[in-house]
Amino acid sequence: MTLSATLAELVRDFRANGRIVIVGASLAGLRGAEALRAGGFSGSLTIIGDEPYEPYDRPPLSKQVLKGWVPADHTLLPRARELDARWRLGVAATGLDRAAKQVHLANGEQVPYDRLLIATGTRARQWPNPAEAALEGVLSLRTRDDAARLQQALAARPSRVLVIGGGFIGSEVASVCRELDIPVTLTERGPAPLVGALGGVIGEIAAEMQRDHGVDLRCGVSVSSLEGDAAGHVRRARLSDGTTVEADVVLAALGSIRNVEWLQGSGLAAGFWGGRVRRRRPGVRHQRRGDRQRLRGGRRGARATRVVRVPVPRDGALGQRRPRRRGGGPQHGQPRTALPSASAAARLLVRPVRRQHQVRRRAAVR
Ligand SMILES: Cc1cc2nc3c(=O)[nH]c(=O)nc-3n(C[C@H](O)[C@H](O)[C@H](O)COP(=O)(O)OP(=O)(O)OC[C@H]3O[C@@H](n4cnc5c(N)ncnc54)[C@H](O)[C@@H]3O)c2cc1C
Incomplete structure (x- = not known):
């Protein structure tokens, strides 16, 4: 049997009998799983999510x-197809052992994998003073429970809401x-609001629209502290310009933080900007440029604005990397990478091997 026939057989076998684990059961995780099944993967698929939903x-x-138009629990994502997946919900991944190819869970279990898709997204940045953040009425918004x-706090008709942060969610x-x-x-x-994401011109227009609609907009100031009453409910905020705002609901809309802590110690370079695998790291490779061009879905030279590079370590773990485009990032609360990169990564997991040098590299993985 020739080398390429052997490898084609290995790919067929992996598609039928391989084990893929997806960590992160949200938009990217779901669409990644759907892309895997659509790409012909019929092996074992496990989806791990720390939220119970x-x-x-x-x-x-x-x-x-x-x-109040839609209850928070009526927002399930539509499914493009039946997944036949094993769902592990309400339990966080706490570690990754790449040598043993296992994901460690918070309940002490280990989940083995042949290929891993990392889709753990971001969480809301909390108000930085823990005592003030613990005051009743100080909220953030990322999850369905948040x-x-x-919604309940607004339905109770507060005397004033203070929103800290003029990004998309705050606005x-x-x-x-x-x-x-x-x-x-x-x-x-x-x-102005939205400046980081949309620039100064649109920010000025947004500011004008907000003021026209009755928002008490204070730009160029930050909140120095929050104060509560004797019952521990937030009542007031002190601003950096010396003024105070009386409010009984405070939303900290301070952007988001990438969920990469569980990857610490795994050997993946995961940090502030997400997961990243360094070039020339032993046993690890970046996805090839040709792959990136195909992922962009365009001709050679098409602008790479939608899809990020997907680093592919040799042991099969896939992570995401910050896009080059400006305007994304934790301070804006609008991660832009997840869906395209995760589904693209999922397609890569089952893509037939095409070139000889790819064949050799992938052979080294097995
Ligand atoms: C309130 C709000 C409004 C938005 N509005 C818009 C909009 O109008 N337009 C738009 O384009 N985008 C919007 N977004 C952004 C959009 O929702 C995100 O881009 C999208 O959710 C990203 O999906 P994701 O699957 O990559 O990550 P996430 O949705 O962050 O999902 C990651 C999942 O992984 C889980 N997880 C994290 N760590 C672990 C772990 N260790 N183990 C197991 N599970 C883990 C998380 O709990 C989460 O469920 C909005 C976001 C919010 C919060």
Whole structure:
């Protein structure tokens, strides 16, 4: 049997009998799983998620859910296909042993894999002072439970809501408050809301629109501290310009932080900007340029604005990397990489081997 026939047989065998584990049971994890099945993978598929829910859609959480149009638990993501997957929900992955090819779970179990897809996304950055963050009425918005809490707080008709941070989520919540006729103050350190994501010109337009709709917009200031009453409920914020804002609901909309802590000690270079595998690391390779061009779905030279590079370590773990485009990042709360990179990564896991040098590299993985 020739080398390529042997490898084709190995790929067929992996597709039928391999074990793929996806960590992160949200949009990217679900779409990655669907892409794997669509790509012909019929082996064992395990999806691990620390939230107790099946994958749900986050965009409605800051819109329809807060307005009370849709309950927070009615936001499940539609499924493109039956997955035949083993769901491990409500349990976090706490470690990755790449040598043993095992994911460690918070309940002490180990889940073995042949290939791993990392789709653990981001979480909301909390108000940095823990005592102030613990005051009743100080909230953040990332999960379905967060949205249910904020919706209840708004339904109780607070005297004023203070939104700290004028990114997408802060601006959306301020907008919902005005639609519900709730007084709202929005503080933004920059010169206008949405500047980081959309630039100064649009930021100025957004500022004007917010003020026109009754948002008490304070730009160029930050919140120095939060104060509560004797019962431990937030009542007031002190701002850097010496003013105070009386509010009984405070939303910290401070952007997001990538969930990479569980990868510490795994040998993957995971940190502030997400997971990354260094070039020329022994036993690890970056995805090839040709693959990247195909992932972009365009001709040679097409602009790479939508899809990020997907580093592919030789032991089969896949991670995400920060896109080159400006404007994303934790301070903006709008990660842009996850869906395309995860589904692209999933397609890579089952893509037939095409070139001889790829064949040799992948042979070294097995
Ligand atoms: C309120 C809100 C509104 C939004 N609105 C929009 C919008 O209008 N338009 C838009 O394009 N985008 C919007 N977004 C952003 C969009 O929702 C995200 O881009 C998308 O959720 C990213 O999906 P993901 O699967 O990569 O990551 P995430 O949705 O962050 O999912 C990662 C999952 O992994 C889990 N996880 C983390 N660590 C572990 C671990 N160690 N073990 C197991 N599981 C783990 C997390 O709990 C989470 O369930 C919004 C986000 C929020 C929060």
